[in-house]
Amino acid sequence: FARARASLRRTLTGAPNSPFRDSLLQGKVALITGGATGIGFEIATQLARHGAHIVLMGRRKPVLDAAVAVLQKAGFQAIGLQGDVRKREDASQVVEATVQRFGRLDVLVNNAAGNFLVAAEDLSPNGFRTVLDIDSVGTFTMCHAALNHLKCGGTGKAAADSGLIINISATLHYSAQWYQIHVSAAKAAIDSLTRSLALEWGTDYGIRVNGIAPGPIKDTPGIQKLAPDEAGVKYHIEKNNWGEKWDIAMAAVFLASDAGRHINGVTLPVDRGNWLIKPRI
Numbered sequence: 001f002a003r004a005r006a007s008l009r010r011t012l013t014g015a016p017n018s019p020f021r022d023s024l025l026q027g028k029v030a031l032i033t034g035g036a037t038g039i040g041f042e043i044a045t046q047l048a049r050h051g052a053h054i055v056l057m058g059r060r061k062p063v064l065d066a067a068v069a070v071l072q073k074a075g076f077q078a079i080g081l082q083g084d085v086r087k088r089e090d091a092s093q094v095v096e097a098t099v100q101r102f103g104r105l106d107v108l109v110n111n112a113a114g115n116f117l118v119a120a121e122d123l124s125p126n127g128f129r130t131v132l133d134i135d136s137v138g139t140f141t142m143c144h145a146a147l148n149h150l151k152c153g154g155t156g157k158a159a160a161d162s163g164l165i166i167n168i169s170a171t172l173h174y175s176a177q178w179y180q181i182h183v184s185a186a187k188a189a190i191d192s193l194t195r196s197l198a199l200e201w202g203t204d205y206g207i208r209v210n211g212i213a214p215g216p217i218k219d220t221p222g223i224q225k226l227a228p229d230e231a232g233v234k235y236h237i238e239k240n241n242w243g244e245k246w247d248i249a250m251a252a253v254f255l256a257s258d259a260g261r262h263i264n265g266v267t268l269p270v271d272r273g274n275w276l277i278k279p280r281i
């Protein structure tokens with residue numbers, strides 16, 4: 001009866017239970033950029049639910065405060081730190097404040113991103129640069145600021161226990177996508193730096209650097225921008241490629257766990273194989 005009731009509750013909320021044990025990430029500290037909304041917030045929630053202490057970084061204080069309140073109300077250890085990944089001083093301050101508060105840093109999730117739909121001919125070079133600054137340069141800036149703490153978790157722990165970087169990417173640059181020239185270039189650069197850092201920092205410091213590439217995910221700021229009308233939403237539902245934030249967060253939980261210890265330098269598409277799809281001929 002209890003199992004039936006749990007299953008009914010899952011059906012009602014639409015959120016599956018986690019297949020992982022609650023203490024999976026006990027003792028770990030995770031910093032998530034753009035962590036107060038959308039995919040970033042779900043990643044933060046699931047890392048917290050599996051035992052990690054959480055720092056959310058974002059530009060808007062009221063949005064951060066609201067997100068932190070939700071996590072704390074659920075009984076999780078979480079704080080919010082205001083900052084813009086485009087600013088080096090913000091990156092350093094947030095990383096240092098994270099270590100000051102929780103004593104270490106184990107997982108950096110580079111999730112902050114900018115996006116808007118625009119035809120290439122209507123996009124100014126500054127608009128192009130702005131998205132690369134947030135997504136690609138911002139990711140590198142955060143990695144750079146976090147390096148010293150990821151090497152040893154800030155506690156002098158053994159190299160084998162070094163940190164993890166998860167870069168949130170996309171699949172749209174595997175081919176091309178209308179009105180996304182700036183984001184496609186930015187995410188391609190992120191995938192490239194995932195490999196380069198995995199090689200250099202994986203070899204020298206045992207830091208794993210991996211990516212997750214979501215397909216269209218419902219109820220996110222990203223999909224509101226990319227499929228702003230009903231026709232766009234209907235397209236994704238009909239194609240059955242409509243993921244949930246939970247799907248992305250579970251990939252992050254897996255990578256952050258010991259089960260992911262041998263995985264370095266890959267970007268994992270989480271889109272039900274949609275990136276492979278070509279019309280049947």
Ligand code: HXC
Pocket residue numbers: 113114115116117118122123124125126127128130131169170171172183214215216221222223225226
């Ligand atoms: C054309 C635009 C534009 C638009 C901005 N620009 N919005 N150009 N169409 N809709 C241009 C401006 O004209 C300007 O160029 C330049 O970009 C900088 O604009 P600002 O407004 O000054 O930039 P800023 O205030 O820093 O805002 C950054 C932003 C913003 C990216 C433009 O939209 C933002 O931060 N949004 C919130 C984050 C967000 O959307 N997250 C969801 C990510 S989803 P000029 O030449 O005029 O100076 C995601 C999914 C990936 O990443 C794909 C999944 C499948």
